Every structure is written in structure tokens, then in C-alpha cells.
Amino acid sequence: MGASVSSYQRRSKDELARRVARDIPDGAYVNLGIGQPTAVANHIPPGREIILHSENGILGMGPAPAAGQEDYDLINAGKQPVTLRPGGAFFHHADSFAMMRGGHLDVCVLGAFQVSVTGDLANWSTGEPGTIPAVGGAMDLAVGARQTWVMMDLLTKTGESKIVARCTYPLTAIGCVRRIYTDLASFECTPRGLRLIDHVDGLALEELQRLVGQPISA
């Protein structure tokens, strides 16, 4: 790689959350997965009204309450105290999952261990022997939302691409991911493979292609 003079900076966690938030349209009903996706709520552009869904029965979920104001009957799917915005509503679990499974949510944003170029998602289990499996609402969200987006670092800690030809971790769902937002670039998954949406400044396409290890169409 001696000849390439790529000089670029990864998107920080906040920058990645802001990048995802930028693409969420005004008026969307959105479910943000546990972990990194939760931060997207802090970066919704001013003037856009987004309604957040939490699978434990909340629409119109607001931010965390001030210290001392926690109400432990009002928590998010990650079991942290949240608030309810004016106009928000409560409902039972079957209705809540009907909102996902019935295709009523516009967007869900999930983390991932791996995503295939055609949108297969692996985000619930590493399949390691001895670990106790837990799936929660991941499989329902992945197949139910009108658009499933993934946000993640492009590479594992050991430098391997998390975008793969075929997932080796146990699948969450087949062909469900529409877009992948990463710290280096954003992609669309299509039946014909990856399409580039954008990338960080200074990152050459050849370098990105080398990191991903999969064909990318512009």
C-alpha cells in the first residue's frame, strides 16, 4: 500500500450518530436499538419531528430524566429511565411488536456484528460455545421496519471487515438491511451487492475497497 497516500479521519461516535440522524426524515417513526444507535436521538437536526418507539410499549419517548426524577415504570428497551414527550402513548407488548412486525415503523437503526453485501444481518449472537443466547426484539425489528439501517465500525478490533460476502455469525434475518453507516463510509445493500453512498474525506475508493474486501459500486 506504499503508493497510496490516503489521509483520513474516522467518524467519531458522535459524528456517526449525526450522519445517521441526518437521513431520518421529518415525521418518521423510528426505533433505535440498544447501545450505539441510542445516541442518534441526540443528533436529530433542529426542526425535524421524529417519534421514537420503544419496544416495551412507548411511542414518543423522550430523553433521560434529570437525576432524581427517574421513574422506574418508564424505561426504555435497554431498561434505562426515560421520559415521555407530550403526545406520547403507552400500549402493550403485542401492539408494540405489531408496530414493528406490521411494517408501521419507518426506520430502525441497529448495531451489528456482521452485515452481508446483500443485507443479511448478524447482530444477536456470536455463536461462541458456552455463551447464553439472548435475542430480545432484534429479529422482529430487523424484518419488520420499513427500512433497517445498521450503524457500526467498519472494522473489528483486529482489523477485519464487518461487511462480508456471507455472515459467519448466526443470522438475525436475511436480506433485511437497507443501509450501513460506518465510521469510514456509508453503503446501500442491494440484491447485486454494495453501493457506496458516501465516505470520509481523504479516503480513496481503492483503499476503502481494500478494507471492505468486497466489490463496491459507486
Place this chain on the structure above:
Amino acid sequence: MINKIAASVAEALADVRDGATVLIGGFGTAGIPGELIDGLIAQGARDLTVVNNNAGNGDTGLAALLATGRVRKIICSFPRQADSHVFDGLYRAGRIELELVPQGNLAERLRAAGAGIGAFFTPTGFGTELARRPDGSPKETRRIDGRDHVLEYPIHGDVALIRAERGDRWGNLTYRQAARNFGPVMAMAARCTVASVHEVLELGQLDPEAVVTPGIFVRRVVRVPRVATAAGGFRSVG
């Protein structure tokens, strides 16, 4: 006269049989019927199948029930948590059976039981490990309108233990905030639903427009005090 109000938790749970399937409401800190779980521990029924979203936290509530060794099997979506050490130990020792179910399938299988649905097809889980039965055999699948679906069966309960907010002697219930979660579908799915409430009202005092679980789905209502604990859900309520 219909009077579903039980005098005590012990009275409400007196007839839970060994081998029963017990649906237990709650998600995280919200809606867990702690007093009813403690009552079930005191009652002593064993060889139970428990249905809950999780598999217990810390050493109280569901975790304490598991620790008695009286739960043969748990059906849940998310057993692994930072403080699920009781379940973890039992599972690793092979002393409890786990049926892992996507959370939406859990809710819908309960709803189906309550609504008399024989089985239903859903895209959730298609092509994954969870499209297999616990014995490893594949579940039935079908392509419907070009999309692949998995056949899922209802989960019927013998007993449901749920936490509501207010109730009356006909068994009508309201809930509080996100503590509603599994309560209404579990109430429908069990033959005998026992609801704890914090207030028992006279008939007519619950706004009929606001009743969430109509009394037809509820067998017994028992009043328990509001506990002002950090995890109990009522700390900031006046």
C-alpha cells in the same frame, strides 16, 4: 355477586398446581409482580414452566423463584443480563431448560393463545437458528406473497401473574406507563390470571374508556401496597 378481590396473595395463589405453566409479566424494572412471585415461592408449586421476557435479575423476584429449583423450563427472549447470575448458573449446570423466543413472537404467541388462534405464520426468525424447535428440528415454513414465513404456535398459561395499577371487583384493570408491557396479553393467555393492583376501586370508578384489561380476562385481583423503592417504579410518584 362477582367478587374477584382476593384477601391475600396466598389466597390468590392457593391452587397453583405442580407442573403449571406460569406467565409472569414485567420488563426490566417495570411491571414485575414481585409480591405475586414471592407468593408463588411461598406457595411451593414445583416443576413449573415460566414465561417472562427475561430470566431474572439479581437475587430477588424471578431470580429467587429460579433459585428454589422449582422451575423446569423458562420461555423468554433475553435471559442473559449483567445480573442474571442465578439463571446463568442453573443453565450452565443443565438444571433449567431454555426456550429462546424472539420478543415479538413471545408477545404474539401469547396474544394468539388469548385469541383462540391455532398458529400463525410470521417472517420473524426465518432462516435463523430460532426457526428450529428446541430439539433442533426445523419449524414449518411457508412462502406467502413472495415472503418466507415461520409457523409459530400459541403459548397458553395455566396461571398469569401480572402487575396492574388499579382494579375493581369485576377484574377490570388499568396499568401505569411502561409497566403495562406483557400484562394485557398474558392476562388473555392464561386460564387463571392473578393481578396485583395498588388500588381497588368501586365498580364504576374506573373510567370505562380507559380500562385496558377488561375483567373477563382476570380471575383474581389482590391489593398490594405501593413500595417506594428505586426499582419498584413509584419513587417519584406523589
